[in-house]
Amino acid sequence: MKDKIIDRRFCIAPMLDWTDSYCRGFHRLLTQNAVLYTEMVTTGALIFGDVDRHLRYQATEHPLALQLGGSDPQHLAQCAKLAEDYGYDEVNLNVGCPSDRVQSGLFGACLMADPQRVADCTQAMTEAVAIPVTVKCRIGIDQQDDYEDLQRFVTTVAASGVQTFIVHARKAWLQGLSPKENRDIPPLNYERVYLLKKEFPELEIIINGGITHLDQAEQHLTRVDGVMMGRAAYQSPYLLKQVDQRIFGSDRAIASDAELMEKLYHYAEQHVQNGAQLKYLTRHIVGLFQNRPGARQWRRYLSENAYRQGAGVEVIRAAAAFIPDLSYDTDIIDQTISNTRQ
Numbered sequence: 001m002k003d004k005i006i007d008r009r010f011c012i013a014p015m016l017d018w019t020d021s022y023c024r025g026f027h028r029l030l031t032q033n034a035v036l037y038t039e040m041v042t043t044g045a046l047i048f049g050d051v052d053r054h055l056r057y058q059a060t061e062h063p064l065a066l067q068l069g070g071s072d073p074q075h076l077a078q079c080a081k082l083a084e085d086y087g088y089d090e091v092n093l094n095v096g097c098p099s100d101r102v103q104s105g106l107f108g109a110c111l112m113a114d115p116q117r118v119a120d121c122t123q124a125m126t127e128a129v130a131i132p133v134t135v136k137c138r139i140g141i142d143q144q145d146d147y148e149d150l151q152r153f154v155t156t157v158a159a160s161g162v163q164t165f166i167v168h169a170r171k172a173w174l175q176g177l178s179p180k181e182n183r184d185i186p187p188l189n190y191e192r193v194y195l196l197k198k199e200f201p202e203l204e205i206i207i208n209g210g211i212t213h214l215d216q217a218e219q220h221l222t223r224v225d226g227v228m229m230g231r232a233a234y235q236s237p238y239l240l241k242q243v244d245q246r247i248f249g250s251d252r253a254i255a256s257d258a259e260l261m262e263k264l265y266h267y268a269e270q271h272v273q274n275g276a277q278l279k280y281l282t283r284h285i286v287g288l289f290q291n292r293p294g295a296r297q298w299r300r301y302l303s304e305n306a307y308r309q310g311a312g313v314e315v316i317r318a319a320a321a322f323i324p325d326l327s328y329d330t331d332i333i334d335q336t337i338s339n340t341r342q
Helices: 021-030 043-048 051-055 073-085 100-104 108-113 115-128 147-158 190-199 214-220 231-235 237-246 257-273 295-305 313-320 330-341
Strands: 010-012 035-042 064-069 090-095 133-138 164-168 204-208 226-229
Touching (some): 043 073, 051 073, 064 073, 115 133, 115 147, 147 190, 214 237, 231 237, 257 313
Parallel strands (some): 204 226
């Protein structure tokens, strides 16, 4: 039994090259309650590489889970212990990524063909740490995509002590489709995930795949324990502003756009003062005002100016001038834009 209790009603998916610490810190400005996940980190990167570079994060990111990629029980146990020592709230095993690179390392989605190996890995991990060990998987792979295959996988892995399964409601084709195609082409099958929850009521089942707005999330929550949103949360992060109230029932007032921007300015300023280049943050915020007037100009201004040497928070302030109704002094904004362009 794990001591840590995490409310996973809404999670933001681990996404390679996307959900780095800058991204997660920005998402935390929008939602205090969503569970955040790191990019997948391989066991080799931690055992043979720079541990601190891969595992350091900002204190504000909690609740935070580290996602691991690997298939060696001892290596995974060692890395799970590192995650615990660094203060992560959860460690998650990737059994869903279909990329060729991951397959060549014998981990990711190909592990669904060997449930006992996954169980050996998760048992070693659960024995090594007191934080929860969870699994992110698909509903099937290749020709092993009957419900009975998923049932057998979950039964075997749950016997090792895993209580939480995050299930991407698409099968993965390990041959013939790219990782991008595997996110879109195999059809979604939410009913299979619902059936899994019905058959295993004692397990926590989180649904993932194709969830693009909070209305969908609320609907899923009538059938499963939680939802995990991926690309929509990244590409249109503004929707995260309502997560705490709509999903978690928070009585905190939703921050106004002006309040949000002040938090964002402060966040960016802190990182720049600590030596970070602004472009590493702004690449995660270009979608903030998606589908709103001025969004195109916001994106373009950030993209054209954030990479400049010495760029600071004034770039974000200037970009914000293109978004109506942010309640800023236009004279100050105009002067900021003029100074930035010089």
